[in-house]
Amino acid sequence: MSRPLSGLHVVECASFVAGPTGGMTLAQLGASVIRIDPLGGGPDHGRWPAAGHGTGDSYYWASLNKGKRSISIDLRSDEGRELVLGLATAPGPDRGVLVDNVVGRRWMANDALVARRPDLVHVRVQGYPDGRPAVDYTVNAEVGIPQITGSEEGAAPVNHVLPAWDLVTGMSVATAVLAGVYQRSRTGAGVYSEIALSDVALAGVANLGWLSEADERGHERPRHGNHVYGSFGVDFACSDGNRVMVVALTPAQWNALVSVTGTGDVFAALEPALDADLTSETERYRLRETIAAVLRPWFAARDSATVESELNRARVLWGRYQGMTHVVAEHRAGGHPLLADLALPGGATGITARSPIRWDADHGDPGAAPELGRETDEVLADVLGLDERTIGGLHDRGVVG
Amino acid sequence: MSRPLSGLHVVECASFVAGPTGGMTLAQLGASVIRIDPLGGGPDHGRWPAAGHGTGDSYYWASLNKGKRSISIDLRSDEGRELVLGLATAPGPDRGVLVDNVVGRRWMANDALVARRPDLVHVRVQGYPDGRPAVDYTVNAEVGIPQITGSEEGAAPVNHVLPAWDLVTGMSVATAVLAGVYQRSRTGAGVYSEIALSDVALAGVANLGWLSEADERGHERPRHGNHVYGSFGVDFACSDGNRVMVVALTPAQWNALVSVTGTGDVFAALEPALDADLTSETERYRLRETIAAVLRPWFAARDSATVESELNRARVLWGRYQGMTHVVAEHRAGGHPLLADLALPGGATGITARSPIRWDADHGDPGAAPELGRETDEVLADVLGLDERTIGGLHDRGVVG
Structure with missing residues (x-):
């Protein structure tokens, strides 16, 4: 089945939630996505939730990176860096699209990349706009959300469990990539876009009108417990406790x-x-x-x-209100069209999602679980045109995994 | 300053958060967005947070719909419906892009629209995939988030304050629009995509590996209070209480x-x-x-x-941890580059956000606050080529506002 982004090639060099969510979304829409990891995997490679029983499988990493081809490269070696630059700036009208969340690697700065391919579409995810790190839980505190969550006025803040800003940033990455591709198709010019998690959070509360209201009111919004703000909505207990x-x-x-x-x-x-x-x-x-x-x-x-x-x-x-085990049981019983089993390389089986965006009433294929470096040779041959002997040499010198 | 989506035309017929967020995002990236409202405004027109002092200004509606042209049309009249269909399916390679969250209007069904413009790029936001309504707070309960928020095991669920799934769905709308435009530019074919809020939430928890873990564990994740799940992260009180x-x-x-x-x-x-x-x-x-x-x-x-x-x-x-009044005070003191004042038509001044996606280190223009029907005549003339007399007749018959 044809997907809307069939033909588009994206290179991703990013960890944790936002960048990988962007790449995964593009892959589910039909783009061919190559994920570059350092040898041995990035800092998110084994993150929780992970499968038990010593399989070494991270449900988190597998699910956020499914449907991508994986290549692992020694990012500290000059030869490895040259491979990364070559992949990111490979020629072709539907190549030259890069998503990363790189901080402080001078050799991967936008100007170094643009020197090799002037029409590069480059999207960079950041914590703060100046490159300092931030995560969902820190930016959520800074825009005032945990302080108005829960019901007890004056009590400690209540952190949100869902890393919402990460997910919004991930979809912003997908949007920014496609906006850049649109511009390049019309003007021939590349685009460098940067998206800071802290800005996504700040824009979120501003766009909902919450900063305007705080400005007018002059004090914080009171805590509302489970009531919906500005309307009527609340939870009720039934006789059986549900x-x-x-x-x-x-x-x-x-x-x-x-x-x-x-x-x-x-x-x-x-x-x-x-x-x-x-x-x-x-x-x-x-x-x-x-x-x-x-x-x-x-x-x-x-x-x-x-x-x-x-x-x-x-x-x-x-x-x-139902627990995630209930969601899983319903899926196991009836098969939710959005959900799919995901066979992980270490042997565990997880549950993942197809695209929540449907085309012609179809969620498409979820994409296979990644395995670190599984497509290293294939990518080097396909994209950079390297022959078997050259690829063998890179393995021998420990440049690729 | 040139924006990536300059030249793209989008028609939006949607209310509440998700659809309007998608349109606003595209407008901030440079697209020309026409928002169609019923006469007198949709159900979200006066939503909270709203300005006090009887200005009638909704900070919420103004901020989510800034940068769009507003046309108001009697959607119950045949003449009005014909105008909506005409706007959504207007000819031109960069027109024929529609975002809506319409339920049950047979005359706006995708097949009715495609009959007029076969290459339409049409993105529809839904509550559930079958068209039943859902909102952030109901789908969040159904995927189990409030039940693992807060610290007291066995206590009532703690609702999230932020309508995160609405915002993720909004950015998914922007992604789906641009993916459809990409496909049309390559193949000439239109795309009908549907995005249900309930699917966005379910995909979110599945992609984070949370359903896999619930499946393996067989019981719900315990509540963690303010601790980050799977890592080390928690809040601390300083001696001054901050x-x-x-x-x-x-x-x-x-x-x-x-x-x-x-x-x-x-x-x-x-x-x-x-x-x-x-x-x-x-x-x-x-x-x-x-x-x-x-x-x-x-x-x-x-x-x-x-x-x-x-x-x-x-x-x-x-x-x-800081309150929103603190965020506002910092902005008022120093001017955050992302934030901007928003002059509302009733006289209030709000605070809104420019695009969190930066191009060439710039957040761009936030877009002006909308005013219901302000661009009705301009849009009818520009897009449908109607002359002054015809537009006057539509006003006389109460078809447009």
């Missing part, structure tokens, strides 16, 4: 919720008493605690199976 | 942390006692509580200014 997240952004969603819980008369009486118009999202937000208190007994009186079928019947916007 | 997030992913970062805190001898003695090798990330993760307990007094004995300057001097990877 919980559901219920949201009413639109009038239709609100009406559905009121209707299924049989609370129409209660809210009709409350509106004049509280001088409120609950058809307004802002008003539902203001009165969120009251609304939740009125609705809570309905959920507490029903088991989750009943709650779920009634919410569905009434077309309420809701979601079930 | 907190810092400190992370040591690599051996160099770990050595820096040990060195600045003067704890080298302690850990050298602990390693044999605990049968641990703290140069290993996995071992630092396993012994995270012990490591944190050893380090905590160093932070507690110093105020945050001292802590910060010493961590910087030693090149420790760290970040400050």
Whole structure:
């Protein structure tokens, strides 16, 4: 099946989440992606989550780098560096695309690369714009998210578990690569783009209007517990202890919720008493605690199976709190079209995802798990045109793995 | 200054976060984006955070839709629908690109659009793949994130405040648009891509290896409080009550942390006692509580200014917990290159972001705040070639606003 990016060649020299996510996304859309690692693997090669039982397989590394060809090179040797530069700047209209998160390697600076291929499309991921390192958990603290998470005012910050900024940065990498390719196709000029994780986080909170609001308000937003900010949405416990997240952004969603819980008369009486118009999202937000208190007994009186079928019947916007083992069990039982088994080189079998972007209703192939250096020889021959004897010499001198 | 996507034309008919984020990203990269709204605005038009003082300005809507041209159309009238279809499928090699999050409008189905322009690049955002609605807070619950957030085992889930999946989906929209444009430029064929928020979330946790691990482990990951999973990273309180997030992913970062805190001898003695090798990330993760307990007094004995300057001097990877008002104050004092004031049509001034993707070290122009229907006449004339009299007639009949 033809993928949109068939024909595009990308070289990736990046570790951890953001850069590899960008390359993986492009690979799933059909690009041919070569991942360059140092001999023995980069700092993320064995990262958790990793398979137990001594297989040496990292579920993390395998899943983020699936569908790429792997070449390992001694990045400290002049010969190795020459190979990296050659791969990144190989000729051809659909080559010359590089993703990296390199810091401080003078020989891989953009100007050194552009000297070899002026129309290079080069995307560099950074921590801070000046090159200092940052990670999701540090930039999230700096834009104020953990401080408004949780419910206890004045308590310690509550870190987010999901490295969201890493994932947003990863998709920004894919976007920046394709924007650069678009520009080059129209103008012939290369593009050097840089994306700092700290800027992605700052832009995220600014674009949601949160900085504007902090500026106007002059103090921090109070902690809201599990309530959705600016609307009505909160979690409810059912009689069996299972919980559901219920949201009413639109009038239709609100009406559905009121209707299924049989609370129409209660809210009709409350509106004049509280001088409120609950058809307004802002008003539902203001009165969120009251609304939740009125609705809570309905959920507490029903088991989750009943709650779920009634919410569905009434077309309420809701979601079930469920653990990842539950997600896995559902997939094992029914086969989620997005998910796929991933056979790791050490023998473990993981679960990974196909592309969440569907073409013609299809998620495509997830891509095979990588193995460090598995395609070293193939890449050297394909892209650099090296013959068997030359490649053998590189192995003998320990330049490639 | 030339932007990479100069020349590309995109039509957006979407509300809330994901679709508008995709369009805004493309606009910041230089694309010309037309946003179509229903008369009076879509369901997100006045969403919080909104400016106080009765200006009617939504910081949220203005920031997510800046840099776009706004046209408002009566989507219930045949004449209005014909205008929407005309805009989405207008001729020209760099037109015919549509982003929407439409549900159930038969007249805007992909096949209806493709009948008018076979090479349409069409990206549709969904809640679930079958079109049912979902929002960030419901899909986050369904992939198990709030249940492993916070520190109290067995307690209620802790919702994330940041709508991370919305933002990831928004950048996926930008990627999908550009992948479609790439394919069309090579093959002449259009692309219909769909992206469900629920799939983006499921792919996110799968790609991080979290489902693989849940599958192997057979039970949920325990809650970790503010500790980074699989590595060493946690928050510390300084003597003045300010907190810092400190992370040591690599051996160099770990050595820096040990060195600045003067704890080298302690850990050298602990390693044999605990049968641990703290140069290993996995071992630092396993012994995270012990490591944190050893380090905590160093932070507690110093105020945050001292802590910060010493961590910087030693090149420790760290970040400050700071509120959004602090971020705003720093911007107001020094002018962050990413941030910009945004003058809203009702008179309020917000703070918004330029592109976090930099070209030639530049974040570009943030884009002006939108005003509902401000460019209605201009768009009808430019794209559809309508004359003044025809446009006047559309206004008279209430088809456009």
